Amino acid sequence: MYKNQLQELAQRSCFNLPSYFCIREGPDHAPRFKAIVTFNGETFESPKFCTTLRQAEHAAAEVALSTLSRRGPSQSLAARILDETGVCKNLLQEMAQRAGVPLPIYTTTRSGPGHMPVFTCSVEVAGMTFQGEAAKSKKQAEKNAAMVAWSSLKQRMFMHIAHVIFTAMYQILGLLEVSLVQHHEALKMKEVMNKSKLL
Secondary structure, three states: HHHHHHHHHHHHOOOOOOEEEEEEEOOOOOOOOEEEEEEEEEEEEEEEEOHHHHHHHHHHHHHHHHHHOOOOOOOHHHHHHHHHHHHHOHHHHHHHHHHHHOOOOEEEEEEEOOOOEEEEEEEEEEEEEEOOOOOOOOHHHHHHHHHHHHHHHHHHHHHHHHHHHHHHHHHHHHHHHHHHHHHHHHHHHHHHHHHHOOO
């Protein structure tokens, strides 16, 4: 699925087709594969080793699509085409499935005169609601809402991971500080005891 979407993105962007490079490790009876895809001069690597080459290539293509989708529609041609192809809706649905939460629910409203309708859409996922930009079609309004949700959830996930890492670092530094203070006090005590033995 991801390889096909990345190939479609390349074709619609007039880029060269994605090229894949494979790393294989392990014994012949249980090989493991990692893939790197080159897309429009950028390389994207599968995050882990997979049991089949196909899985590894799809994982690399997923990383490429995910990275490109986070750039936002105004930042690059690739991101605009990702928006047009609806990849964010697929990524948002997959994220919900992986997180074990209900699938996204889209609510679209129509306004404006009959000959020039304007559609606005919100999407609810993981108990949060995200509003997309207005569009000329219901389909595009849903894609816009999905892109907002996907970008926001990815940013929140990154911020959560960063918070967990920094909290752990502060705890480790706190323990190190306590340990250093205790070590310093033990050295002082040893020095006092050595001085008292000399007297």
